[in-house]
Amino acid sequence: MPAVLFALLLIVFRNDSILHIQGAFPFLPWQFWVIGIFGVIATAGGVLDWKYHRNPLQLKLSKKERDAEAAALGLGGLPMFVLMWLAMMHAKPTQFLIPILVVLIYTIVAICYDEFVFHRKRCGKLETIYHRMLVLGNGIAWLSWFHFIFC
Template sequence: MLAFRGNDHLRIANHLPYLPWQFLVVSVAGGIATVGGVLDWRYHRNPLNLKIPKKERDAEAAALGLGGVPMFALMWLAMMHPRPTMWLIPILVVLIYTVVAISYDEFVFHIKRCGKLENTYHRMLVFGNGVAWLAWFHFIFC
């Protein structure tokens, strides 16, 4: 936070609360998503639980590698740029791809075999990330 204190785009204050409310939402929702992801990963590390098929691993890797990682980079660039709206179209294109990829993974693989506990982990991960992204998007563009 100290490294970016002089950046006007971040609106870092000298008093509490130091950061805009959107950063609190990103922290809480992102924390929930992280916990859900870790719990899902641990669930699949147990040899008694179902192993993930290669097609599903590939679908999840595509969603993260071609959706999540570029989205993070685009959002960071928009947040730091003096005219963030120039990043809006690329962000929306990557958003659409990411939503389609996550939906494909959920509706093709997970809906058939996941129990209540694993679905809870997936919902924590998907909705936590969605809410965090919406708060970050609001911070940048509103």
């Protein structure tokens, strides 16, 4: 969903000069292309992992694991997206830097908790690939977005 929401917001705010969207190819700054590519990889990893766990022959998630993943997404990923978008659209994005870093640290801790407590020993190769697609794809997309805003 973050990749779709990001694209939708780019369309809605396409005329805003802060975004540097042009009328000719490549249309978008290079950071947005990186966000798009790795956002798709992350989304594919998330969908494949979700689909993997919907198969009755695969391992079901425990309530504790579902809660940990919901906390990482709801208290980390969602606020991070909002803060990053607000920083990008603001004339002084550095005002958002400390909140972004606080949420980033929380999100990293929540993801590490989920990976090391629930996934480290029980996941097979396929599920591990899905998780790496999700985590690394989102991480690279976030770094690119951070670069666009603050560099």
